[in-house]
Amino acid sequence: MEALVSTVNSIIWSPALIFLCLGAGLFYSIITRFAQVRHFKEMCKLLLSGNESDKGISSFQALAVSLSGRVGVGNIAGVAAAIGFGGPGAVFWMWVVAFLGASTAYAESTLGQVYKVEEDGQYRGGPAYYFERCLGQKWLAVLFALSAIIACGVFLPGVQANAVGNAFTQVFGEGTMVVTSFGEVASLKLVALAIILIILAFIIFGGIKRIAHFTQIVVPFMALGYIVMALIVVFLNLDKVPGIFSLIISDAFTAQAGMGAAIGWGVKRGIYSNEAGQGTGPHAAAAAEVDHPAQQGLVQAFSVYVDTLFVCTATALMILITSQYNIQTEDFNAATGAGTIIVQNIDAATEVASPAFTQMALNSVFGQFGQAFVGIAIFFFAFTTILAYYYIAETNVAYLNRYFKGNIPLVLVKFVIMAMVAYGMVNSSGYIWGIGDIGVGLMAWINILGILAIFFVAKPAILCLRDYEEQKKAGGPINFDPVKLGIKNATFWEKRLAKQQQDKLSQ
Numbered sequence: 001m002e003a004l005v006s007t008v009n010s011i012i013w014s015p016a017l018i019f020l021c022l023g024a025g026l027f028y029s030i031i032t033r034f035a036q037v038r039h040f041k042e043m044c045k046l047l048l049s050g051n052e053s054d055k056g057i058s059s060f061q062a063l064a065v066s067l068s069g070r071v072g073v074g075n076i077a078g079v080a081a082a083i084g085f086g087g088p089g090a091v092f093w094m095w096v097v098a099f100l101g102a103s104t105a106y107a108e109s110t111l112g113q114v115y116k117v118e119e120d121g122q123y124r125g126g127p128a129y130y131f132e133r134c135l136g137q138k139w140l141a142v143l144f145a146l147s148a149i150i151a152c153g154v155f156l157p158g159v160q161a162n163a164v165g166n167a168f169t170q171v172f173g174e175g176t177m178v179v180t181s182f183g184e185v186a187s188l189k190l191v192a193l194a195i196i197l198i199i200l201a202f203i204i205f206g207g208i209k210r211i212a213h214f215t216q217i218v219v220p221f222m223a224l225g226y227i228v229m230a231l232i233v234v235f236l237n238l239d240k241v242p243g244i245f246s247l248i249i250s251d252a253f254t255a256q257a258g259m260g261a262a263i264g265w266g267v268k269r270g271i272y273s274n275e276a277g278q279g280t281g282p283h284a285a286a287a288a289e290v291d292h293p294a295q296q297g298l299v300q301a302f303s304v305y306v307d308t309l310f311v312c313t314a315t316a317l318m319i320l321i322t323s324q325y326n327i328q329t330e331d332f333n334a335a336t337g338a339g340t341i342i343v344q345n346i347d348a349a350t351e352v353a354s355p356a357f358t359q360m361a362l363n364s365v366f367g368q369f370g371q372a373f374v375g376i377a378i379f380f381f382a383f384t385t386i387l388a389y390y391y392i393a394e395t396n397v398a399y400l401n402r403y404f405k406g407n408i409p410l411v412l413v414k415f416v417i418m419a420m421v422a423y424g425m426v427n428s429s430g431y432i433w434g435i436g437d438i439g440v441g442l443m444a445w446i447n448i449l450g451i452l453a454i455f456f457v458a459k460p461a462i463l464c465l466r467d468y469e470e471q472k473k474a475g476g477p478i479n480f481d482p483v484k485l486g487i488k489n490a491t492f493w494e495k496r497l498a499k500q501q502q503d504k505l506s507q
Contacts, residue, residue: 005434005435005438006434008438009434009437009438009441012437012438012441012442012445013264013268013437013441015260015264017441017444017445018263018264018267018268020445020448020449021097021101021104021267021271021277021444021448022096022097022100022267024104024277024448024451024452025097025099025100025101025102025103025104025276025277026100027452027455028100028103028104028106028107028455028461029099029100029103031103031455031462032103032106032107032462032465034103035103035106035298035301035465036099036102036103036106036301036304036305039298039301040302042298042472043298043299043301043302044302046295046296046298046299047299047302075307075311075312075315075381076163076315076355076358076374076377076378076381077163077355077358077378078269078312079091079094079269079312079315079316079319079358080315080319080325080352080355080356080357080358081265081269081352081433082094082265082266082268082269082270083316083319083320083325083327083357084325084326084327084328084352084357085257085261085265085327085328085329085330085352086255086257086261086262086263086264086265086266086269087251087255087256087257087261087262087327087342087343088244088247088248088251088256088316088320089248089249089250089251089252089253089254089255089256089257089262089266090252090257090261090262090263090265090266090269091248091252091266091312091313091316091320092248092249092251092252092262092266093252093262093263093265093266093267093270094266094267094269094270094308094312094316095270095308095309095313096266096267096270097266097267097270097271097276097308098270098276098304098305098307098308098309098312099309101270101271101276101277101304101308102276102301102302102304102305103301104276104277104448104451105276105277105281105297105300105301105303105304106297106298106300106301106461106465107297107451107455107461108127108276108277108279108281108282108447108451108461109281109282109285109296109297109299109300109301110285110293110294110296110297110460110461110464110465111127111130111134111282111293111451111454111460111461112125112126112127112129112130112281112282112283112285112286112296113125113282113285113286113288113290113293113296113297114130114134114293114460114461114464114482114487114490114493115129115130115133115134115489115490115492116129116286116287116492117129117491117492118492119398120398122287123286123287123288123289123492124286124287124395124398124399125282125283125285125286125287125395126148126279126282126283126286126392126395126396126399127141127144127148127279127282127446127447127450127451128141128142128144128145128148128396128399129141129286129399130282130450130454131144131450131454133489133490134454134457134458134460134488134489135450135453135454135457140446140450141399142400142403143446144279144396144443144446144447144450145396145397145399145400146396146400147442147443147446148279148280148392148393148396148443149393149396149397149400149413150439150442151438151439151440151442151443152280152389152390152392152393152396152439153389153390153393153413153416153417153420154416154420154439155420155435155436155438155439156389156436156439156440157386157389157417157420157421157424158420158421158423158424158425158432158435158436159424159432159433159435159436160381160382160383160385160386160389160421160424161193161196161382161386161420161421161422161423161424161425162424162425162432162433163355163378163382164192164196164378164379164382164383164425165192165193165424165425165426192379192425193421193422193425193426196379196383196421196425197418197421197422199383200383200386200387200390200417200418200421201414201418203387204387204390204394204414204417205414211387211388211390211391214384214387215384215387215388218380218383218384219380219384222377222380222381223306223310223311225377226311226314226377227310227311227314229314229318229362229366229370229373230314230315230317230318231314232365233317233318233321233322233361233362233365234317234321236365237321237322240321241317241321244317244320244321247320248316248320252266256327256342256343257327257329257342268437270308270312271440271444276304277444277447277448278440278443278444278447279443279444279446279447279450280388280392280443281300281303282300283391283392283395283396284300284388284391285297285299285300286395291478291479291480292464292467292468292471292478292479292480293464293480293493294464294465294467294468295468295478297461297464297465315358318358318361318362319357319358319361321361322360322361322364322365323345324345324346324357324360324361324364325343325345325346325357326341326343326344326345326346326348326350326352327341327342327343328340328341328342328348328352329342346360355374355375355378358374359371359374359375362374386417386421389417390413390414390417393413393417394410394413397409397410397413398410458487458488460485460487460490463485463486463487464480464485464487467480467485479497479500480493480497481493481497482494
C-alpha cells in the first residue's frame, strides 16, 4: 500500500503540477499588477472591517477559518520535511510560492464570493460553485466537489492527527502510559486521541458559526505565540541571522539536495501549507459578509503572507539557526542504512516528516519547555486545521446534495473525518503524509486549471479588482453590481443589489 501511495504521489506531483502552480501565481500577479503588493495596506484595513450576520461570518472570522486550514502542521512538520529533503534552499521556494500564490488566493477567493449562494440560511461557495456558474461545466464542478470531499474528509485529517501523535511522543516518549479517572492504565496517545475526538464532535456538529467563533480566538493567539517564540530564538542568535538568510538564498540555486529537490519540496510544502491554488480557501471566503467580492479576495491573499512569510519562516529560522536538522534523500532508511544522508547535524534516526526538528530546535534554547510548547502549538494548529477540512467537506456535500438529497452523506462525512483522525494518529508519518499530498495534488490540478480557464472565459476576478479600485478612488460608497460589469450568474449579488435599491426607494 505504501508503495502504491508513493507511485500515485509521483504522478500527481510531477514537475508539470509544480510549474503549473508557480505559473498560475505569476500569471495572476502580472494580470493584477501585483495586487498582493499594491494593496497590502488595504488588506490590513479590511481584516477588521465588516460584521457577521445571521447568514454569514465577518471578514476576520472568514480569515480565521481559512487560516485554520492554512496554519497547520505544514508550518511545523511540513517546513521540517522541506528542509530535511530539499535543504535550506527549499525555504526560498516556499517564499516564492507564497508571494506568487497570494495573487492566486485573491483570484480564487474573489470567485468564491462572486458566485456564492445562500442555502439553508448560510452562505456557501467554492470551486464547485464557480465552475458551474461561470464556466457552465457541471461535470467539472462535481469532479472538484468529490475530490474535495475525499481529500478533506479522508486523506488530509490524518496528517494533522499524525503530527499531534508524534509531538506527544517527542515530549513524553513512545508508549507513555497514564492512569485514567476510572483507574485503568491507558496509552497517553490514546487518551489524547479521545480528547481530540470529543471536542471535534462537539464543534463540527455545531456548524460554521461554532467553527468560526472557536478559530477566531485560537488561531491568532497560537500563531502570535509561536512567532514570539521564534523571535526570541532569533534575537538570542542575531549574529547568525545574516548567514542563515545567505544560506537559504545560495542553497536555492546551488542546492545541496539538488535543484529538483529544493524546488520540488519547497513548492510542494509551500502549497500544502498556504493552500494557495488548492481551492480550499474560497470556501471560507464565500461565507464572509462583505460589501464587495474583491474585499475578501484581498483578505485571503493576506492570509498567505501570515501563513508562509510569518509562521513558516519562523519555523525555518528556528531549525536553521540551531542546526537541528539533517538533509537526506527520500529513500533514506535509518534501520537498513539505505539511501544517503547529505548533511547530518543530529541523530540519523530522527524522523524528517515530523515536528521533531522544530521541537529539538526549541529544546536547545528553552529546554523541555520549548519541546512542550511545540507540542501544544501543534495540537491547536492541527485541531483547527481539521475543523477547516470538515467545513470544506461539508460545503461540497451541500453542493452535491442538490443532486442527491438527504442528510446521510453529511453525517457520514463527520464520522469518516473522526475515523481518519484516529487512523492518522496511530500510523507512520511517511505513509500518512503521502496520502495527504495526493489529496492536495488532486484539488490543485482541478482548481488551478479551472481558474485559469475562468480568466480566459470571463475575467470576473480581474473585473472585480478594477471595479473595487475605481470605487475606492472615487471615495465610495462600495457596492457590487455584477450586471454592470458583465458578470453573469452572480445571482446572490443581483438579488442583494435589487433589495438595496428597493429599500432606498421605500425610504
